[in-house]
Amino acid sequence: MATPSYREITHNGLWKNNPALVQLLGLCPLLAVTGSVVNAIGLGLATTAVLTCSNLAVSLVRHQMPETVRLPASVMIIATFVTCAELLMKAFTYELYLVLGIFIPLIVTNCAILGRADAFASKNPVLPSLLDGFMMGAGFTAVLIVIGAVREIIGRGTLFADMDLLLGPMAADWTLQVLGADYSGFLVAVLPPGAFLVAGLLIAAKNAIDTQIERRRSAEVTIVSGSKRVRTTGKIQ
Amino acid sequence: MSLMRVTSPHAHSGQSTAKVMLQVAAATIPGILALVVFFGVGVLINIALCVATALASEAAVMKLRGRPVAFYLKDYSALVTALLLGIAIPPYCAWWLPVVGTVTAIVLAKQLYGGMGYNPFNPAMVGYVVLLISFPIDMTRWVAPAELIYGTPDLGEAFALVFGNMNVDGFTRATPLEIVRLNQSTILSQLYAMEPVFEKGNMAGVGWEMVNFGFLLGGLFLLFRRLITWHAPVAMLATLAALSVMFYDGGSSLSEGSPLLHLFSGATMLGAFFIITDPVSGCTSNKGRLVFGAGVGLLTFVIRAWGNYPDAVAFAVLLMNFAAPFIDNYTLPRTYGHKAARKATDLEEQ
Numbered sequence: 001m002a003t004p005s006y007r008e009i010t011h012n013g014l015w016k017n018n019p020a021l022v023q024l025l026g027l028c029p030l031l032a033v034t035g036s037v038v039n040a041i042g043l044g045l046a047t048t049a050v051l052t053c054s055n056l057a058v059s060l061v062r063h064q065m066p067e068t069v070r071l072p073a074s075v076m077i078i079a080t081f082v083t084c085a086e087l088l089m090k091a092f093t094y095e096l097y098l099v100l101g102i103f104i105p106l107i108v109t110n111c112a113i114l115g116r117a118d119a120f121a122s123k124n125p126v127l128p129s130l131l132d133g134f135m136m137g138a139g140f141t142a143v144l145i146v147i148g149a150v151r152e153i154i155g156r157g158t159l160f161a162d163m164d165l166l167l168g169p170m171a172a173d174w175t176l177q178v179l180g181a182d183y184s185g186f187l188v189a190v191l192p193p194g195a196f197l198v199a200g201l202l203i204a205a206k207n208a209i210d211t212q213i214e215r216r217r218s219a220e221v222t223i224v225s226g227s228k229r230v231r232t233t234g235k236i237q
Numbered sequence: 238m239s240l241m242r243v244t245s246p247h248a249h250s251g252q253s254t255a256k257v258m259l260q261v262a263a264a265t266i267p268g269i270l271a272l273v274v275f276f277g278v279g280v281l282i283n284i285a286l287c288v289a290t291a292l293a294s295e296a297a298v299m300k301l302r303g304r305p306v307a308f309y310l311k312d313y314s315a316l317v318t319a320l321l322l323g324i325a326i327p328p329y330c331a332w333w334l335p336v337v338g339t340v341t342a343i344v345l346a347k348q349l350y351g352g353m354g355y356n357p358f359n360p361a362m363v364g365y366v367v368l369l370i371s372f373p374i375d376m377t378r379w380v381a382p383a384e385l386i387y388g389t390p391d392l393g394e395a396f397a398l399v400f401g402n403m404n405v406d407g408f409t410r411a412t413p414l415e416i417v418r419l420n421q422s423t424i425l426s427q428l429y430a431m432e433p434v435f436e437k438g439n440m441a442g443v444g445w446e447m448v449n450f451g452f453l454l455g456g457l458f459l460l461f462r463r464l465i466t467w468h469a470p471v472a473m474l475a476t477l478a479a480l481s482v483m484f485y486d487g488g489s490s491l492s493e494g495s496p497l498l499h500l501f502s503g504a505t506m507l508g509a510f511f512i513i514t515d516p517v518s519g520c521t522s523n524k525g526r527l528v529f530g531a532g533v534g535l536l537t538f539v540i541r542a543w544g545n546y547p548d549a550v551a552f553a554v555l556l557m558n559f560a561a562p563f564i565d566n567y568t569l570p571r572t573y574g575h576k577a578a579r580k581a582t583d584l585e586e587q
Contacts, residue, residue, distance in 0.1 A: 186372075
C-alpha cells in the first residue's frame with residue numbers, strides 16, 4: 001500500500017474517514033462522557049495524545065514486530081501510553097480525572113486507536129503515522145466537542161461550564177448562559193439517549209453535506225463528459 | 238350503475254387508515270369527558286396544543302421530505318398520536334411541555350424512522366417518556382380531582398397556569414399510585430381511610446377510577462368495531478391483575494396496592510386499549526399480541542412496585558416495543574397446510 005500524501009491523511013482523519021462519524025469507532029467514550037464541553041475536551045485530548053504516541057511507537061518498531069504477536073504488542077504499547085495519560089491527568093487535572101473516571105483507562109480499549117495502529121502505523125513510515133494519529137485524534141476530538149456542546153446547551157443551557165477543571169482557575173468564569181439563567185434544562189440531552197440522538201443527527205448532517213458536495217461535483221463532471229462518445233460494441237480496451 | 242365484478246371473497250371491511258384513526262379518536266371521548274369532569278378543562282388545552290403542534294410538525298417534515306402534505310395529514314395518525322399524548326401529560330402544565338413532547342413524538346419518534354407505519358416505538362409514549370425523564374417535576378404534578386380541592390381551575394385560571402406564571406402547586410395532590418408508592422409505614426386500610434382521594438372514591442381513587450372506566454368503555458367500543466383484537470389488552474390486564482393479587486398481602490404497609498387500584502388507576506386502561514394495540518409498534522400475530530400484552534402488564538407492575546416512578550405504562554410499552562420484532566419471530570402463525578409454525582428467521586434462510 002502506497003503511503004498517502006499528508007494532505008490525504010489530514011482529510012481522512014478530519015472528515016472523510018473520521019473515526020467517530022464514519023468508522024463509528026470509540027462510540028463508548030463518545031456517548032458516555034460528552035455531557036459537557038469540558039468532559040469532551042478532556043477525553044479528546046487524552047485520546048489524541050495516546051493515538052499520536054502509539055502510532056509513532058508502533059511505526060517505529062514495525063519492522064521488528066513479528067507478524068504473530070502484532071496485535072498483543074500494539075495493545076501493550078497503547079496500554080503504556082494510556083497509563084501515562086492517566087497519571088498525567090491525575091497529576092494536573094485531578095478533578096476532571098475524577099469526573100471522567102473509568103473512561104480514561106478505558107481509552108486502551110478504544111478501537112479507533114488499535115485500528116489506526118494496526119491499519120496504518122504498522123504499515124507506514126514514521127512521519128505519516130504520526131500525522132495520521134494526530135489527525136484521527138483531532139477528528140475524534142472535534143466530534144466529541146460538537147456533541148458535548150450540543151448536549152450541554154440543550155441539556156443545561158450552558159456552554160463551557162466547569163472549564164476550570166481542565167484549565168485551572170483562569171477559566172472559572174467562562175460559563176456562558178446560552179439560553180438564559182432561568183432555563184430549566186432539557187435533561188434528556190445529557191442522559192444517554194441524548195448522546196445517541198445527537199451523534200445520529202451529526203452523522204446525518206455529515207452525510208447530507210457529503211451528498212451535497214457529491215451532487216455539485218457530478219454536475220460539473222456531466223458538462224465535461226457530454227462531448228465523449230460511449231463505445232457499445234467491439235472489444236473494450 | 239356500477240357493476241360489482243367480484244368473484245372470490247375479496248372481503249374488504251371498508252376501513253381506511255383515516256376512518257380507523259377517527260374512530261380511535263372518537264373512542265377516547267368517554268375518557269376525556271371523565272378527565273374534564275374530575276380534573277377540569279386542562280386536558281382540553283393540552284390536547285389542543287398537542288394537535289396543533291402535531292399537525293404543524295407533520296406538515297413541516299412532509300414538506301422537507303418532499304411528500305404530499307395534505308395526503309399524509311388526512312390519515313389522521315398524527316392527530317391520534319397528539320390526542321393520546323395530550324391525555325397523558327398532566328393538565329395545566331406549562332404550554333411548552335405539550336409542544337416539546339409532540340415535536341419529539343412526531344419528528345423524532347415517527348418521521349425520523351420513516352413516518353407512518355415505520356416507527357418501531359409508539360410515538361406518543363416516546364414523547365411522554367422524553368418529557369418525563371427531562372422534566373420530572375413538571376410531569377408528576379397532577380392536579381387533584383375537583384372533590385378534594387375547592388374546584389378545579391376555571392378557564393381563566395387554566396390559561397394563567399398554562400401560559401402565565403401562575404403556579405399549579407395549589408391545585409395538586411399526590412395521585413393514588415404516588416400515595417401507595419411513597420407509603421412507608423401505614424397499613425393500606427388506614428391509608429385508604431386517611432387519604433381523601435381513596436376515601437371519596439369507590440375502589441381506586443376518586444376521579445381516577447372514572448377516567449379509567451371511560452377509557453375501558455372506549456376500548457370496548459374499539460373491540461366491538463373490530464378495530465383492535467382482544468389479545469393484547471386482555472393479556473396485559475390479566476397479567477397486571479394476577480401479579481397484583483400475588484403481591485397483595487391483604488394490605489400491610491409493604492403491600493403494593495390492591496388489584497383494583499392497579500387496574501383502575503394511572504394509565505392502565507388508556508395503555509391497555511389505546512397504546513399497546515398500536516398495530517405498528519406492537520406485535521403482529523394474535524399469539525404475539527398475547528405475549529406483548531403480558532410483557533407490558535408484567536413490566537408495568539414491576540416498575541410500579543419496585544421502580545422509581547409511580548406509573549410505568551409508558552416505560553413498559555417502550556421496552557416491549559424493543560421486543561416486538563423478537564416476539565414476532567417466534568410467534569409466526571401456522572400456515573394452512575403446514576404442520577407446525579415456523580420462525581420468521583427460518584423462512585428467510587430458505
